Amino acid sequence: MNKKLIFLGMLVVLLALSLAFVSCGGTSLVGTWGDNEATLVLLKKGTGAWYGDTLTWKTEKKRLMITWQGELYTYEYNLSGSTLILTDVGGNDGGTTYTYIKK
Numbered sequence: 001m002n003k004k005l006i007f008l009g010m011l012v013v014l015l016a017l018s019l020a021f022v023s024c025g026g027t028s029l030v031g032t033w034g035d036n037e038a039t040l041v042l043l044k045k046g047t048g049a050w051y052g053d054t055l056t057w058k059t060e061k062k063r064l065m066i067t068w069q070g071e072l073y074t075y076e077y078n079l080s081g082s083t084l085i086l087t088d089v090g091g092n093d094g095g096t097t098y099t100y101i102k103k
Contacts, residue, residue, distance in 0.1 A: 029059065029077070033084050033100035040100055063089065 033040040041048040048055050055068040059077070064086065066073045075086035075098075082102040088094055 028079055029057075029064065029084065032103040034103050035098060035100050039103070 029042050030044050031042060033042070038051050040050050042057055046056055046058055048057060050066065050068050053069055055066050057064060057066045059065070062076055062078075064075045064077045066075070072090075073088070074090045076089050077087075078085040084100040084102070086098045086100065088096045088098075
């Protein structure tokens with residue numbers, strides 16, 4: 001009986017950890033990213049920097065939302081290895097794609 005309870009407890013812990021990892025969503029985007037014009041820094045705590053100014057960020061449903069200089073920027077993102085592709089889904093640059101490489 002104790003072995004079953006221990007196994008069940010371990011299973012519950014693993015499930016909770018899996019859900020926590022999925023819910024934070026943006027952790028795989030954490031890092032320093034660069035293109036020819038800018039460096040995008042995304043920190044674990046949901047802050048970072050872009051063009052030298054601070055930002056806040058979060059992810060939701062494969063979208064990266066960045067608040068920078070008082071404006072909200074929303075991008076669909078695709079992460080493949082060390083390449084981050086952002087596609088603008090709002091504002092004046094709708095549809096524009098930006099490619100960042102992890103530094």
